[in-house]
């Protein structure tokens with residue numbers, strides 16, 4: 127066998143071994159990655175790809191950012207985990223820097239995004255009983271249709287996606303669903319026992335669905351008027367992805383609870399957080415909620431560096447500027463197979479006509495051309511490269527789509 131054939135068979139063996147031992151809860155593209163740097167990743171055959179998924183927006187800062195890496199290795203050699211039974215010297219500066227950056231009063235650190243969502247649901251319910259005066263066991267939380275908030279049993283229980291919830295019941299009661307983007311429906315659904323409305327500013331997993339202009343502003347007004355906590359899930363939209371630090375800024379509003387995760391660590395480590403005002407978070411007392419790894423010094427050191435490079439290196443402004451260029455370039459590709467190009471910042475979707483043969487095929491063609499993207503649902507390709515994307519790379523992405531779209 128020559129060199130190339132040897133390497134090829136290596137990739138195939140990884141894929142076969144995964145299939146043999148792994149649970150089949152994913153259907154990845156058949157590309158086995160071994161290295162990443164900036165906007166690029168390399169497979170075990172040495173092929174280079176421009177990453178247009180960024181691990182679902184967890185590597186907004188680019189792969190293996192050297193400053194985050196340095197913070198991580200330095201902290202890993204010093205102290206990694208104390209549990210919250212003791213204090214550590216990274217937590218306080220992490221709180222301080224995160225609150226200053228996001229205008230928050232309080233932070234509760236967790237690990238995965240789903241844990242941040244669960245934390246917010248618990249806090250909102252407790253606030254409902256202790257502050258709003260909802261009768262015990264009656265708290266109601268409203269969510270939006272087509273939502274994606276994670277994979278725990280409580281969360282998938284209020285998903286409207288049959289794939290996400292089918293077969294996993296019975297589910298937790300106390301949730302009500304309204305159509306996404308419809309503020310009138312929210313108003314009609316709010317009752318005396320409603321404690322919170324949980325919503326994504328832009329629905330990422332649903333296919334980059336942008337609500338009508340003014341929606342979030344009205345949602346904010348309704349929540350304030352009816353004494354309902356507004357929980358914005360910014361786990362995907364936050365930290366620069368849409369060209370603002372938080373997507374709520376596009377409508378000039380502030381949530382009561384904001385959930386961040388993913389890019390909070392620049393992809394090095396699972397770190398999430400619930401950002402809050404003082405009133406809501408104050409319902410939690412010692413022993414009522416926690417996490418062994420939440421707020422550990424390694425996570426805090428990584429997150430501090432990840433936030434620092436995001437702002438210091440102008441990534442948020444870059445996402446706005448290059449994102450607009452990329453979206454305009456994609457929109458200018460005149461093929462009848464494209465139904466719509468939409469997005470904000472570097473969170474962009476190309477939706478194909480539903481008779482165009484599906485998005486998966488296009489993703490496979492793009493892969494062969496050195497671009498990694500993943501379909502969301504059947505007909506939509508999400509484009510979410512690291513926020514350090516250059517103009518030339520944006521133009522290159524447009525060229526690849528022009529050559530790959532049916």
Ligand SMILES: *Cc1c(COP(=O)(O)O)cnc(C)c1O
Pocket residue numbers: 182237238239240241243274275276277326330331359360361362363387388
């Ligand atoms: C990814 C994501 C989550 C869940 O985060 P995990 O870290 O996978 O648990 C929640 N909400 C949104 C909007 C997400 O994109």
